[in-house]
Amino acid sequence: GENVEQHPSTLSVQEGDSAVIKCTYSDSASNYFPWYKQELGKRPQLIIDIRSNVGEKKDQRIAVTLNKTAKHFSLHITETQPEDSAVYFCAEGPSGYSTLTFGKGTMLLVSP
Amino acid sequence: DAGVTQSPTHLIKTRGQQVTLRCSPKSGHDTVSWYQQALGQGPQFIFQYYEEEERQRGNFPDRFSGHQFPNYSSELNVNALLLGDSALYLCASGRTDYGYTFGSGTRLTVV
Secondary structure, eight states, X not given: OOOEEEEOSEXXXXXXXXXXXXXEEOOTTXXXXXXXXXXXXXXXXXXXXXXXXXXXXXXXTEEEEEETTTTEEEEEEOSXXXXXXXXXXXXXXXXXXXXXXXXXXXXXXXXX | OOSOEEEXXXXXXXXXXXXXXXXXXXXXXXXXXXXXXXXXXOOEEEEXXXXXXXXXXXXXXXXXXXXXXXXXXXEEEEOSOOGGGOEEEEEEEEOTTSOOEEOOOEXXXXX
């Protein structure tokens, strides 16, 4: 991976609303797109990932969509809860165990 | 528990000193990668080790070096520490195409 742009840098929503975070990348060789959640002072935790042969993947309230032609992918969180508040990072790489290039992160704040 | 163990958890060093950070990968993982995460930034790739050799390297100076042992554990060494080396250093382990698991990191402060 070479460059990953992530938007927005901060996102404030009310509990129960949906949140969407978007990332764009430049490397055509990218095939693996994970999303990590990092709470203050803790390690990044993988919350969902998608590979280039899949356009969408869902896990309960979290979903990721990938548009390989346009080189962008998005994280969707529905029915947000205060415990969803954290910094979210997108990343990309050639494969699941290769080096990853991370975005700069999105601070999500969910207000009760 | 992530299964990836890093030590120490916190470290304070003086400029010009050398530091060694350690990582034990999750059981069954044979690949170890190191990342540097500055405050407010995403993790940046330093290097990756597989079969005791450096397989890939990011854009970091030669002051950053590493090693992987036969039991897959790894060390990150940084020489001639600079203030800008202050960061959270993350170790991530993986195997084949199963993706990464990150450790809790070592918080390095250079004064």
